[in-house]
Amino acid sequence: MMFQEVISTITDMAVNSGFANLDWRSLIMILISFVLIYLAVKKEYEPLLLLPIAFGMLLANLPVANLNSMADGSLLYYLYKGVKLGIYPPLIFLGIGTMTDFGPLIANPKSFLLGAAAQIGIFITFFGALALGFTGPEAASIGIIGGADGPTAIYVTSQLADHLLGSIAVAAYSYMALVPIIQPPIMKALTTKKERSVVMQQLRPVSKTERIIFPIMVTLVVCMLVPDAAPLVGMLMLGNLMRESGVVDRLVKTAQNELMNIITIFLGVTVGATATAETFLTPKTLMIIALGLIAFCIGTACGVLFGKLMYVATKGKVNPLIGSAGVSAVPMAARVSQKVGQAENPGNFLLMHAMGPNVAGVIGSAVAAGVLLSIFGK
Amino acid sequence: MMFQEVISTITDMAVNSGFANLDWRSLIMILISFVLIYLAVKKEYEPLLLLPIAFGMLLANLPVANLNSMADGSLLYYLYKGVKLGIYPPLIFLGIGTMTDFGPLIANPKSFLLGAAAQIGIFITFFGALALGFTGPEAASIGIIGGADGPTAIYVTSQLADHLLGSIAVAAYSYMALVPIIQPPIMKALTTKKERSVVMQQLRPVSKTERIIFPIMVTLVVCMLVPDAAPLVGMLMLGNLMRESGVVDRLVKTAQNELMNIITIFLGVTVGATATAETFLTPKTLMIIALGLIAFCIGTACGVLFGKLMYVATKGKVNPLIGSAGVSAVPMAARVSQKVGQAENPGNFLLMHAMGPNVAGVIGSAVAAGVLLSIFGK
Amino acid sequence: MMFQEVISTITDMAVNSGFANLDWRSLIMILISFVLIYLAVKKEYEPLLLLPIAFGMLLANLPVANLNSMADGSLLYYLYKGVKLGIYPPLIFLGIGTMTDFGPLIANPKSFLLGAAAQIGIFITFFGALALGFTGPEAASIGIIGGADGPTAIYVTSQLADHLLGSIAVAAYSYMALVPIIQPPIMKALTTKKERSVVMQQLRPVSKTERIIFPIMVTLVVCMLVPDAAPLVGMLMLGNLMRESGVVDRLVKTAQNELMNIITIFLGVTVGATATAETFLTPKTLMIIALGLIAFCIGTACGVLFGKLMYVATKGKVNPLIGSAGVSAVPMAARVSQKVGQAENPGNFLLMHAMGPNVAGVIGSAVAAGVLLSIFGK
Amino acid sequence: MDFGLALNVIVTGIIVVFLALILLILVMTAMGAVITRLTGSKKPEKQIEKSSPAPQAAAPAPVDASVQVESGIEEEVVAVIMAAVSAMQAESGEPGTFAVKSIRRSREARPAWSVAGLQQNTRPF
Amino acid sequence: MDFGLALNVIVTGIIVVFLALILLILVMTAMGAVITRLTGSKKPEKQIEKSSPAPQAAAPAPVDASVQVESGIEEEVVAVIMAAVSAMQAESGEPGTFAVKSIRRSREARPAWSVAGLQQNTRPF
Amino acid sequence: MDFGLALNVIVTGIIVVFLALILLILVMTAMGAVITRLTGSKKPEKQIEKSSPAPQAAAPAPVDASVQVESGIEEEVVAVIMAAVSAMQAESGEPGTFAVKSIRRSREARPAWSVAGLQQNTRPF
């Protein structure tokens, strides 16, 4: 009798164990998480976010454990609140602000134009997504992948279509890691040898006063024009103001290190843990991956083409290669501009010139995010 | 037709943009935030808190963006929960406890009297505020400015009258920064040359055992007498016990650095973001600023006068200048005592003697806060 | 008339003060908290947790102040949410994962058996607790003390029987500190001189690949078999994967320092503050303390006896002393194995061999916790 | 698919993004002009002097393999400094007259070519 | 305005604040006495010996411009040490017999005149 | 007391704990075998070479008081290294032919006998 009870309890546990409840869909998800862990660890694809995302995906798809971000009452459900309520991405932006040097952009404000041009990919991809049958909010979230800015993409998606959060985050961070592979062919195809060889004039020095006024002005202008961008842009600029003011170094240190790291872990794991089989293993994910790539390519192309326009307008003073840096993906895209330029002329140093459009691209995609949120948000 | 739609959307965005909705009141608030940023950055008025407060004020008054601490669902609304629920100020006190050396107070417990006397300003200002038409809870929050202790003032105000939080925080931190300007004339006016020249006896050394027992005793005595002071005093003393025990250094390091910095950022921005035009641009704010100054002055005067009493009682062994340090504003007020004393006699070193009343003032204002909370709290 | 009012207010405050409301039960609790502070500070019994726990107990028993973890609306009530909702212990495990070297376990997977054997104490103590009249969930929480793993004990108790949280946490951390006193007599009594003198073979080196695959495999196997262990084991292994991957060092640094320290402070204080007189001053607490000791002793004995079994099975290649390390209490228990072994043969170095069962014990008790949660949890 | 909505969003989006960033160009340019007028642009010039090494040697400008780089300063930064030097030469009209011989981290907290800023930006978020 | 309430709050408040801090004086004084009796006040004396530099030179006490201060130790702290020395002289009855020549940060973790504590207190919260 | 429940929990608990950890043994052993086959076990051998000091002196194996230990490396770690050396000697069949003379922290990030890991594990959580 007692022995029977033990047998029945063990049978019960066996029946309720993950092994008995492992369906092939969860298994595939687990295998996908392995691939992402591999990419993060061995290939070092944006590991700071991709490793937590991948592990979150693994946890979310362990059968029975119910450790996904949507499972009411679970650990990850509570940690996910910070994503759901739109708290983590602005705080990450606070940290990014403390780490960003807007000097090259202040020295050459025209770079803003390239940072704007590279966002065209967002809207064209939005159109493509709509055409493939996604709803408006979904299409907006997919388009924002083209902004090449992880926290912005996660912020928009969490507010508009959080069932796509896993796919969009994976696509965004993968393509950001692949920027050095995706961009160069496009850049070379769209420019002539002569254009790529342009040596740009040295940037003017920037005073401390300008550096302090810059974040305040950006907050004012952007938040007045696109109020929905305020949480992202406001925090980015608060971080930058703290950095440039030079009077709150202990806050800056914490914002760019511990606060950012804690939130990165929580954000990564819980964003990954939204990707259950039901939401991830659909044809939509494949479409999102394809559309994300298109978004990156169009963004790069628009940046370069606008760079060509500036090349013409300035009678050859602007090297169009810096246009591709406008997609953001700081500082990877700027480095790509530098490398492609140097391949043509070893004595040509475009890095600092490309940092202007690069950081302008961060502001640009936040503005684009604000526009999309104002149209599709609650 | 389609073109018309675009026009209408853009018109819509324009109509809903901040530029179209900027009223003069918000504009004034934004200008005030600029002034505060200037004071924090250029004048270094308590920048660790004033810079976040000022930026929070800027964000809160951007039209349409709705980024104030009272706007349900916004980023700052969630971060403000930590103020509203009374969580941040005690945690800041935890950090302050890990940074405070109560040695000079243990060596000379009579300093407690000066720390008590300087709190009289709180209650007299409370009376003044009441006379000017403020309600009881409002008057209590205004009086506590005289405690010269930021987190205490924010704690009391957040619990009793959080519509005044912006004004009171700005007043408290501004006057704390102005201590070196406000106090000396009062100190000189109330003391004779002979009194200011008193050289005090060396403090006795304090053993580790006393340092460890001190925070426990203070917790017991204060929390038993004034239970409403328990969150503040309890956390302050936990921090100090951790510090003096010497066995939990890794916790101490985090409590006084990263934890404190994270909370300072959140506290500053959200306290600043309570200051919308409706709550801030009222005659009340001007009255608060005037009353705050009065509170500081009376506190200083009472401290010095009580110091004179001790001078008489001890037959000239106590220098009354250390009385002004009882307002807290650690360690600024103690430095002021040192400087005014040294101006009279270059060989006179009052700093450590003034540190006693100075840290006693922190406990004193927490007690006063407890009294006010017990009378006016829910 | 007015004077009367003042008198009445002061009488009121006196009547409502802690002094007037101090009953002997609270007084005893305060004295107990003093003893615990003494043990933490002077005897250095796991001070990182015992000091906050003891201070939390002090705060919770200050009359009137109402600063216990169950008092709705108080500071500690809010901080306690992280315990109640099961958030803090997994995050502590994340940090432990970043600090744990599973190499010795990977090199000698048979150590897992010893890590399993030492958990038998949990279940036998569970039986004892049931026999003494505790309910099922209570008995499960008491048994888990035998796991010698603080966060696991707190996690299980907070989910199953949080009125016992104070007693169980104090017992768990006290006995962990006493491991060097509790274990050696048992180890010596159960082994022969010959067994204790066994010199074990060097462990094989472990490749980085194995170290990276290990946490993933453990997550898969354990969470599939015992889904309720997933939050603990998942976070432990995420931490370890982050550590071993070598690509997210900044996250590792924060997870093992600041994040862990912040949560340790909050966890300790609020767990201590669950121990009010009503819940702590009962005969149950004495029983828990007795049962906890029994759990430790049985765990140690089972580990050693299983070690003897392996000694026989391997024809004398395994030193049974490493079995006692299976209780976890990392790395104290492994050091005890080392010392007892060296006392017999000064040239015998068991430390690394004992680290295997030691870290296996952490996984073992998490599995046991999962079993108990799956049976008694909601 | 609502083609009207799509076009609407695309056009509005692109217009607003450009509008915002063009506005920023105007504001920053205006601010730069105001600051330059207020400060008489004296301070920046001094900064230039400080950050430019005095031309001494006569080797050709493109990268010299023998350049000594202090450990911890990345290749890129050298590239940037080289670029800066080249650019200044281009301005002064006498190209190819000197090369960077040795690079040491400057003591200045925030030079125009913010080396530290660059390295911090390198962290991938 | 409720004048009764006002006066009530003021008087109660001031009384309670003084009461609390006077109670603390009593408790701490009692504790100090107990500890001194228990330990025979041996330890503190030893501490004094350690922290007081042996009187050697014969320059006048007030600040000497040539005092060497280790970098990182603030002026204030020097002032404090000077004050301490002066005070001890005052006690010993022979004023003006030596001056501080050189100040180095003590190795002791927690001297009575807690230098580290002071510097930490400097952070403005 | 529900004796049935009690026994049920005990037996189930113990079985499941052993089951889980035995499963882990199988998985890890299998993994180890696969990895060894894939990599041809070349890398680990190299690591052994690196971490083993060349046998030089001829003093007896048990602890020599004159062993120089670099400050900051705990006694325990020395014990471990000693143990490792002893074990290797045991394997090579010629015991007692050398002693550790001097221990320095290795430059390697993650040696098999992870010194750093051990020291980190020392923190009591």
Ligand code: NA
């Ligand atoms: Na972008």
Ligand code: NA
């Ligand atoms: Na005060």
Ligand code: NA
């Ligand atoms: Na265990």
